[in-house]
Amino acid sequence: xxxxxxxxxxxxxxxxxxxxxxxxxxxxxxxxxxxxxxxxxxxxxxxxxxxxxxxxxxxxxxxxxxxxxxxxxxxxxxxxxxxxxxxxxxxxxxxxxxxxxxxxxxxxxxxxxxxxxxxxxxxxxxxxxxxxxxxxxxxxxxxxxxxxxxxxxxxxxxxxxxxxxxxxxxxxxxxxxxxxxxxxxxxxxxxxxxxxxxxxxxxxxxxxxxxxxxxxxxxxxxxxxxxxxxxxxxxxxxxxxxxxxxxxxxxxxxxxxxxxxxxxxxxxxxxxxxxxxxxxxxxxxxxxxxxxxxxxxxxxxxxxxxxxxxxxxxxxxxxxxxxxxxxxxxxxxxxxxxxxx
Ligand code: PLP
Ligand code: COI
Numbered sequence: 221x222x223x224x225x226x227x228x229x230x231x232x233x234x235x236x237x238x239x240x241x242x243x244x245x246x247x248x249x250x251x252x253x254x255x256x257x258x259x260x261x262x263x264x265x266x267x268x269x270x271x272x273x274x275x276x277x278x279x280x281x282x283x284x285x286x287x288x289x290x291x292x293x294x295x296x297x298x299x300x301x302x303x304x305x306x307x308x309x310x311x312x313x314x315x316x317x318x319x320x321x322x323x324x325x326x327x328x329x330x331x332x333x334x335x336x337x338x339x340x341x342x343x344x345x346x347x348x349x350x351x352x353x354x355x356x357x358x359x360x361x362x363x364x365x366x367x368x369x370x371x372x373x374x375x376x377x378x379x380x381x382x383x384x385x386x387x388x389x390x391x392x393x394x395x396x397x398x399x400x401x402x403x404x405x406x407x408x409x410x411x412x413x414x415x416x417x418x419x420x421x422x423x424x425x426x427x428x429x430x431x432x433x434x435x436x437x438x439x440x441x442x443x444x445x446x447x448x449x450x451x452x453x454x455x456x457x458x459x460x461x462x463x464x465x466x467x468x469x470x471x472x473x474x475x476x477x478x479x480x481x482x483x484x485x486x487x488x489x490x491x492x493x494x495x496x497x498x499x500x501x502x503x504x505x506x507x508x509x510x511x512x513x514x515x516x517x518x519x520x521x522x523x524x525x526x527x528x529x530x531x532x533x534x535x536x537x538x539x540x541x542x543x544x545x546x547x548x549x550x551x552x553x554x555x556x557x558x559x560x561x
Contacts, residue, residue, distance in 0.1 A: 225334045229341035232376035234507055241331035242371035243324040247314050252368065255324060257331050263352075263367065270353035270363040275408040278307035279350035281506045282468075284329045284372070284560060286339045287548030292329060292560040294347075295546050297322045299468045304349060307404040312362040313351055321349065322558065324370045329560045335374050339547060342382060346375040346507065378444065378507035379426050383531050383539060385514030386426035387522065388442060388503075390492060391416040395430040395440065395463070402433075402440075402463030409465075413443045427503075429516060431492060432461055439490040445505035446470040447513075449490060449498035449525075450483075450534045457498075460487040469504040472545075473538055475553065480541050481534070492518055500532035501525045510539040 227237065238261055245255030270276035280300040284292050301321035308315045325347050329336065337343030349370040353363030379386050393416040396402025396409055420428040429447065432438040439447050439459050446467035448458040456477035458470055477483040495501070501513040512535045514528035526532035531539070544550030545557075 227335075227337075227374060229337040229343040229374065230376070232337070232343045232374055233380075234346075234375045234378040235373075237335070237373045239332040239335045239372055239374075241328065242369055243328050245320070245324070245368045247366040247368070248364070252314070252316065252320065255320070255368070257327055261371065263369070265352070265354045265367070266356045268357040269355065270357055270361075274353075274360055275406065275411075276311050276313065276353035276363060277350060278304060278311060278313065278404060278406045279348060280304045280405060282325065282347050282349075283506055283546070284325075284336055284345040284347065285546045285548070286336055288339050289548065290339070291548065292333070292336055293546075293548065294322075294325060294329070294558040294560060296468055296472065296556050297325050297558055298555070299471075300349065303405060303466065303468070304351070307406055308351060310401060310404040311406060313353060314366055316351065316368055324368070325349065326558070326560050328370045328372050332372055335372065337374050343374055343376050345372050347372045375507070377509070378505075379503070379511045382509070383512065383536070385512040385526075385528055385531060387515045387517065387528065388427055388429045388513060389420050389423060389425040389517040390519075391420065391428035391430050393428075393430070394433040395443070396433060398432075398434045398463055400463065402461075403466060405465055410443075417443050425517065426511075433463060437491055437493070439492055439495075440464050441467075442503045442508070445503035445508035445511065447490065448473065448502050448504060449495070450500040450532065451497050452499050454483055454534065456483045456485045456534075456538075457490060458487055459490045467505055469506060469509070469542070472556070473504055473510070473542060476538060476541050476545070479553075480550075481537055483534070495523055495525075498525055500535045502535050502538070510535060510542060
């Protein structure tokens with residue numbers, strides 16, 4: 221039976237709301253158990269868990285969308301499953317079968333149906349799958365036991381204002397080492413970004429942009445989103461680097477820009493001292509969706525792209541097409557949408 225959830229969907233930010241059910245599966249002696257939905261949102265784990273001491277954990281983020289005709293759908297969950305497993309391989313954690321991952325996401329959405337924001341509210345249901353190393357342990361080595369969990373929370377925009385431009389500042393810190401864990405979605409990358417983020421916010425920027433750790437000359441990404449720019453001759457360009465998180469939104473936009481908007485696209489070097497080649501720029505990610513970048517401050521100078529207050533026309537088209545696919549008003553490429561029935 222449907223219950224009434226008292227949430228003002230359009231006022232939601234990117235914050236935690238406790239929902240009714242989460243999915244948990246445990247790994248021990250070489251295999252995952254069947255997994256089940258549970259009501260308790262607390263995990264009880266050993267004080268020796270490797271996730272707590274050595275950061276042996278990784279996570280994902282994806283969303284469920286209510287379509288214009290009232291269906292609920294997931295966007296490319298197979299890509300999140302693949303990326304989670306890539307992170308697992310990097311941290312010597314057991315992989316999750318792709319079908320188990322998608323089935324867990326579907327179970328979580330279905331069991332929390334009342335928390336899926338209605339179409340047109342600007343909100344979505346964010347799913348947070350994660351795996352942690354648990355069990356009694358002391359030495360620096362992979363855990364003998366693991367927990368895979370998927371919880372969800374209705375969310376609004378990650379950056380204030382949604383499609384309103386925000387400004388970023390180039391960080392003097394590195395997010396990841398050249399051959400470190402930057403391409404894996406592991407908690408340690410985010411722990412290291414808390415201080416740079418705070419310093420950026422204290423200076424009234426929405427977040428910071430990291431440069432490549434080896435030469436500090438090229439844009440890598442934002443703390444929680446990838447970067448893209450539109451050149452004056454209408455090319456969609458996004459950084460290529462071994463130390464950025466391979467954003468599913470970014471790869472989706474590379475496809476959308478080329479196949480739906482007819483733009484030339486490129487993954488390549490984006491030099492910080494050549495950003496004036498871009499007439500528009502944006503940050504993209506599951507949480508960030510597409511956030512237009514008003515300007516970037518570098519060495520004390522703010523470079524403004526299209527405008528600090530208005531979204532550029534190509535960024536707007538990318539946003540409308542991507543969101544159209546996610547909310548079911550634009551035909552999706554084969555295999556991108558999984559309906560939650
Ligand atoms: N970069 C970082 C560091 C992120 O945390 C995220 C969020 O997942 C992204 C980029 C965007 O990736 P995706 O589009 O797969 O959500
Ligand atoms: C996402 O976009 O899913 C993220 O994980 C970004 C951030 C909330 C960590």
